[in-house]
Amino acid sequence: MQGILTKIVKVGLITERVKPYTDDELEHTGTALKAHIDRRFAGSLTIRQLDAGSCNGCELEIHALNNAFYDIERFGVHFVASPRHADVLLVTGPVSRHMQVAALRVYTATPDPKWVVAVGTCAADGGEFGVSYASCGAVSNVLPVDAVIPGCPPTPLALLKGLLTLIRRR
Numbered sequence: 001m002q003g004i005l006t007k008i009v010k011v012g013l014i015t016e017r018v019k020p021y022t023d024d025e026l027e028h029t030g031t032a033l034k035a036h037i038d039r040r041f042a043g044s045l046t047i048r049q050l051d052a053g054s055c056n057g058c059e060l061e062i063h064a065l066n067n068a069f070y071d072i073e074r075f076g077v078h079f080v081a082s083p084r085h086a087d088v089l090l091v092t093g094p095v096s097r098h099m100q101v102a103a104l105r106v107y108t109a110t111p112d113p114k115w116v117v118a119v120g121t122c123a124a125d126g127g128e129f130g131v132s133y134a135s136c137g138a139v140s141n142v143l144p145v146d147a148v149i150p151g152c153p154p155t156p157l158a159l160l161k162g163l164l165t166l167i168r169r170r
């Protein structure tokens with residue numbers, strides 16, 4: 001033990017220091033979003049994410065919003081486990097036929113006033129999957145959509161910008 005401690009003291013810190021990194025566009029967008037949320041939602045906007053048939057690419061980008069870099073909670077945006085606690089439904093994927101009823105139930109369970117945001121190309125217009133025996137296509141074919149965030153998949157920054165656009169115009 002003594003030998004290890006001596007070695008630690010002698011060698012010191014050998015890892016490289018990480019330079020602080022900030023993304024100005026992210027900070028600017030997040031700060032603007034927070035200002036609107038503070039003013040109109042008492043500091044807290046809640047989101048329930050609904051995967052209606054996605055390939056999970058969109059989910060990876062949505063999950064990234066909660067990582068240490070984006071840390072969306074600092075801007076007052078919180079993901080919740082139940083639609084009953086949500087202001088916004090973020091819906092991904094084309095709506096598969098199997099998810100059609102579930103999507104309608106989630107929508108009904110979300111209290112008014114609520115917004116539905118279609119996330120990704122598939123949610124916007126059905127994408128590669130279109131409308132078929134297995135797919136209802138665009139989210140708007142099943143639910144009233146208030147905003148669309150395009151991309152395959154949209155980046156976390158695009159998601160933040162889409163939320164800002166939605167909240168600004170409502």
Ligand code: SF4
Nearest residue numbers: 055057120121122152
């Ligand atoms: S938009 Fe792209 S990433 Fe998102 S569900 Fe469709 S194929 Fe997957």
